[in-house]
Structures are given as structure tokens and as C-alpha cells.
Amino acid sequence: MINLKPFCEAHVARDYGFSEPFAAGGYLYATDRSICVRVPTDLPDATGRVPNAREMWANYWQPTTWTDGPLPAVTTPAMVPCETCAGTGKVATCEACDGQGWFITPDAAAHACRECGGTGLGKPGSGEEGEACDACDGKGQVPNTGSVEINGVRYSIPYLEALRALPNPRAWCITDDRVLLVRGDGWEALVMYNYA
Numbered sequence: 120m121i122n123l124k125p126f127c128e129a130h131v132a133r134d135y136g137f138s139e140p141f142a143a144g145g146y147l148y149a150t151d152r153s154i155c156v157r158v159p160t161d162l163p164d165a166t167g168r169v170p171n172a173r174e175m176w177a178n179y180w181q182p183t184t185w186t187d188g189p190l191p192a193v194t195t196p197a198m199v200p201c202e203t204c205a206g207t208g209k210v211a212t213c214e215a216c217d218g219q220g221w222f223i224t225p226d227a228a229a230h231a232c233r234e235c236g237g238t239g240l241g242k243p244g245s246g247e248e249g250e251a252c253d254a255c256d257g258k259g260q261v262p263n264t265g266s267v268e269i270n271g272v273r274y275s276i277p278y279l280e281a282l283r284a285l286p287n288p289r290a291w292c293i294t295d296d297r298v299l300l301v302r303g304d305g306w307e308a309l310v311m312y313n314y315a
């Protein structure tokens with residue numbers, strides 16, 4: 120059973136149907152608008168508000184020449200040192216503002232602390248004795264949110280990493296619209312190029 124949840128939109132202020140997989144036309148879809156993965160299903164079409172996945176799929180699933188095998192390996196690491204704690208997993212409190220991030224001046228106005236830029240945190244790397252870093256859960260490493268080029272087109276690294284978790288990739292190609300198509304045993308995926 121393929122877990123489609125990682126391809127849904129994780130944090131939605133208003134739910135337009137992107138937060139859960141949904142069935143349409145014999146496929147179960149999961150999408151966050153930039154990546155879409157589908158697997159065959161016997162489930163009846165979802166009712167209510169769901170994205171028009173069939174139209175989206177028809178628009179973007181325009182294969183060119185398939186390359187057999189998994190996606191080319193990217194040399195970029197999946198995890199990178201956390202900037203907040205400089206990879207130490209610990210953060211110290213800013214001494215200038217005692218962790219408040221701001222000062223109240225005699226005229227009762229609040230001013231951001233210049234020392235920490237309002238974060239209340241000490242300098243990265245200064246916190247070996249400090250608290251566990253919130254940004255990385257104390258691990259010192261965070262997912263690499265950068266992008267990487269495949270055949271001259273940039274794609275977001277977290278999406279490529281998520282695709283690697285899918286079983287038995289068979290082939291991939293990049294469409295004329297720079298959409299990355301990947302298919303494997305029992306699944307198909309498309310990824311929009313990275314605008315950054």
C-alpha cells in the first residue's frame with residue numbers, strides 16, 4: 120500500500136480538498152498543487168470539494184521521451200545543517216534582550232532587539248549549553264528545501280526525496296512544459312518545475 124499522505128498539502132489555512140487523497144475516475148490522487156501522485160483505486164469518485172485532478176492530469180501528463188530507470192541521483196544532501204542553531208541542535212537565549220526579542224523604551228514603545236533581530240535567540244553556534252532548537256527539534260539538521268537541476272530544469276529537493284520513497288520507479292521524462300513525469304509499479308507522479 121502506497122502512502123499518499125506525504126504528497127498532500129500539509130498545512131492548509133482553508134481546506135480546498137488538498138489535505139487528503141481523493142478518488143476520481145478510478146484513481147486515488149494526492150496533490151499539493153506542485154506535485155501530484157496517483158494510484159489505481161476501486162473507490163467511487165469523491166463527492167464534495169476536491170481539486171479537478173483529471174483535468175490537471177490531462178493538462179500536464181504530456182510525455183516526451185521516457186528514460187528508463189529511477190530519477191538520476193542528485194548530489195545534493197537531503198538534510199542540511201540547521202541555520203538557527205548552526206547544526207548544534209541547541210540554541211542559547213539572546214543575552215541582550217534576555218530572550219524577549221524586544222525592549223520597551225522609556226517612551227513605552229517596543230523596539231526589536233538589534234542583537235538578535237527580534238528572535239530572542241543567541242548567535243548560531245553559541246548555544247551548546249542551551250535549549251533544544253525548535254527549528255530542527257534539536258536534531259541540528261533540517262530537510263534541504265533547495266532545488267536541483269535535472270536536464271537543465273530545477274525541481275524542489277523535498278519533492279524529489281518524497282518520490283524516492285515510492286516503490287520500483289520505472290521511467291521518467293520532462294515535458295515541453297518542464298513538468299517532471301515519473302512512473303513506477305502501481306503509481307504515477309508529476310512535479311512542477313521550481314520557480315525560484
Ligand SMILES: [Zn+2]
Pocket residue numbers: 201202203204205206207208209252253254255256257258259260
Ligand atoms: Zn536547529
Ligand SMILES: [Zn+2]
Pocket residue numbers: 213214215216217218219220221232233234235236237238239240
Ligand atoms: Zn535579543
